Amino acid sequence: MELAINMSGFPLPGVPRSIVRIWSVEDPMGKKEKVFNRVRDEIEGLVKNLILELRRARAARRRGPATLAHQTRHQPPLPLTPQTDTG
Numbered sequence: 001m002e003l004a005i006n007m008s009g010f011p012l013p014g015v016p017r018s019i020v021r022i023w024s025v026e027d028p029m030g031k032k033e034k035v036f037n038r039v040r041d042e043i044e045g046l047v048k049n050l051i052l053e054l055r056r057a058r059a060a061r062r063r064g065p066a067t068l069a070h071q072t073r074h075q076p077p078l079p080l081t082p083q084t085d086t087g
């Protein structure tokens with residue numbers, strides 16, 4: 001699986017939109033250390049959620065569609081980051 005994470009706020013030329021996940025993260029450049037730390041922690045949380053999402057998707061594909069339907073009904077959904085279309 002290919003996936004591009006875009007935190008720039010600008011479109012990624014040459015990258016198919018179907019594989020781009022947009023994370024709206026504040027740019028901490030030139031700001032106080034506490035802003036850097038908050039942004040760092042936010043990115044860390046986004047990465048951890050993405051890892052869990054990808055692992056669950058891979059496990060569901062291995063088990064098949066019946067298991068995925070069962071899993072969807074009985075497990076709370078993952079908190080997904082907002083995805084916006086840039087173009």
